Amino acid sequence: MEEKVVEIRGLEKSFGDLDVLKGVDLDLHKGENLVVLGKSGSGKSVLIKIMVGLLKQDTGSMNVLGKEVSTLSTRELNALRLRIGFSFQNSALYDSMTVRENMEFPLVRNIKNLTKKEITMKIEGLLDSVGLPQSINQMPSELSGGQKKRIGVARTLILEPEIMLYDEPTAGLDPITCGEINSLITQVREEYNTSSIVITHDLTCAKDTGDRMAVLLDGQFDAVGTFEEVFPHAEDKRIKSFYDYNFINS
Amino acid sequence: MTEKAEDRKPLLSKKIDRFFTGLADAWNFVRRFFKEVFVPPYEFKEVIHQCYRIGVESLPLISLTGFIVGIVFTNQSRPSLSEFGATSWLPSLISIAVVRAMGPLVTALIAAGKVGSSIGAEIGSMKVTEQIDAMEVSATNPFNFLVVTRVIATTLMIPLLVMYTDFVALMGSFLSVSANEKVSLTTFFVQVFESISFLDIISSVLKSILFGFTIGIVGCYKGYNSSKGTEGVGRAANAAVVMAMFLIFIEELLVLQIVNAIRAF
Numbered sequence: 001m002e003e004k005v006v007e008i009r010g011l012e013k014s015f016g017d018l019d020v021l022k023g024v025d026l027d028l029h030k031g032e033n034l035v036v037l038g039k040s041g042s043g044k045s046v047l048i049k050i051m052v053g054l055l056k057q058d059t060g061s062m063n064v065l066g067k068e069v070s071t072l073s074t075r076e077l078n079a080l081r082l083r084i085g086f087s088f089q090n091s092a093l094y095d096s097m098t099v100r101e102n103m104e105f106p107l108v109r110n111i112k113n114l115t116k117k118e119i120t121m122k123i124e125g126l127l128d129s130v131g132l133p134q135s136i137n138q139m140p141s142e143l144s145g146g147q148k149k150r151i152g153v154a155r156t157l158i159l160e161p162e163i164m165l166y167d168e169p170t171a172g173l174d175p176i177t178c179g180e181i182n183s184l185i186t187q188v189r190e191e192y193n194t195s196s197i198v199i200t201h202d203l204t205c206a207k208d209t210g211d212r213m214a215v216l217l218d219g220q221f222d223a224v225g226t227f228e229e230v231f232p233h234a235e236d237k238r239i240k241s242f243y244d245y246n247f248i249n250s
Numbered sequence: 251m252t253e254k255a256e257d258r259k260p261l262l263s264k265k266i267d268r269f270f271t272g273l274a275d276a277w278n279f280v281r282r283f284f285k286e287v288f289v290p291p292y293e294f295k296e297v298i299h300q301c302y303r304i305g306v307e308s309l310p311l312i313s314l315t316g317f318i319v320g321i322v323f324t325n326q327s328r329p330s331l332s333e334f335g336a337t338s339w340l341p342s343l344i345s346i347a348v349v350r351a352m353g354p355l356v357t358a359l360i361a362a363g364k365v366g367s368s369i370g371a372e373i374g375s376m377k378v379t380e381q382i383d384a385m386e387v388s389a390t391n392p393f394n395f396l397v398v399t400r401v402i403a404t405t406l407m408i409p410l411l412v413m414y415t416d417f418v419a420l421m422g423s424f425l426s427v428s429a430n431e432k433v434s435l436t437t438f439f440v441q442v443f444e445s446i447s448f449l450d451i452i453s454s455v456l457k458s459i460l461f462g463f464t465i466g467i468v469g470c471y472k473g474y475n476s477s478k479g480t481e482g483v484g485r486a487a488n489a490a491v492v493m494a495m496f497l498i499f500i501e502e503l504l505v506l507q508i509v510n511a512i513r514a515f
Contacts, residue, residue, distance in 0.1 A: 049383075052387045054383055054386060054387065078389035079389070081386075081387050081388065081389045082388075082389050084387070086384070086387040088380045088383070088384055089380070090379055090380060092379060092380040092381050092383065092384035093381075093384075094376075094381055094384070094385075095375075095376075095379075095381070096372070105385075105388070105390070106388035106389070106390060109291065109388075109389070109390045110388070110389055110390075155388075156388075159388065
């Protein structure tokens, strides 16, 4: 049986009176790309934020790489965070720093005794692999949306994570750039041997990047399986409308 | 009780509740600063960068303001003193006013407007664009990198800016005095230093440290707790200035009472 890198059981999270996650169960296997789909506000991002300890669940278990996230001390949580890469929806590049400084930031603070030459080589290597070697001295404000996403992914890869979490990687991008980002997600898995969770409501992205789909509806996963199992012949109206909107109406 | 008064009651109680929750939050933020300021890693490079931004980049504005304050205060005081034939007391009067109150207060108010708002807006925009979350998930302590460094920088730089403002204001005053009376720079500054005591200088420096800390911590607190997108960033910057200025005046009043008590003792 494939090794599980993330195991979620009975996870619940509310904000005030609003119940967002109502007993979620999900597994992520080693080397797998899992796509989590759902409407805006359905709790997809909340799920991955709990995974890295940015939010705390109300009840339930979130086990990541063998560690129960909610019980970790700050030091243990930081050690776990080094093994997880988080690509934010709006890239979250530090806008007062150049691309080089953005990439140096996590590296020099977490890996000691690196020489300047080693740091530069690592940064240049990663920028090469995301196809943006020329942007090393640019400021984030000088980059396009797609370039920002790529640099955001490169910044998370610099710590060589075992798990990648992508929050809406194609949101707000044109179809061609979406395709490039989808290829990058697949390329990252192959080159860096990562397991990934991709949060999206873009079915093209889901189809291109995911081994398995999980559809989050009303705070629970309604359908989990391959794209073919979940979508084309879905009986649930909500899942069907999701599919129809992306592949028929668009 | 009328229906209207009944309607108002929960709103009032909500406001009181919000006020005390805010106060507790702010207190916890200050406590966290004192806890984390001694915890490694120490971000020396960022502290120096912030000192440059807060200190050096404020110099043109502070110079201009200090110089004008010196000239205006001297020109405003001259008619009153000349009525008693005491214009020779101008350097003493100006030095006491500038060193004891105007230098620290003018510098702090300008810094609250320039530095406090920029800290509030910068950290606020980092908060709403998830840059602070990005630091956190890369196992870096954002509080240490953003808050501790900026508060240290304001606490160090405001006293230096105050000393600089005092000097520039006194130079402005000298220019005004020498335009009307025959007085040399040496005579002017001898009179200035004869009028101020060690307590004046120490209280001015300590007060400036307090003002610097206030500007830094308020800007960081408002920015760090901003929400609701770009509107929240604007609000954070605005609240940082208003709150810092309000606290500076209260601190000025308190320090004055303490110094007067020491002087009387």
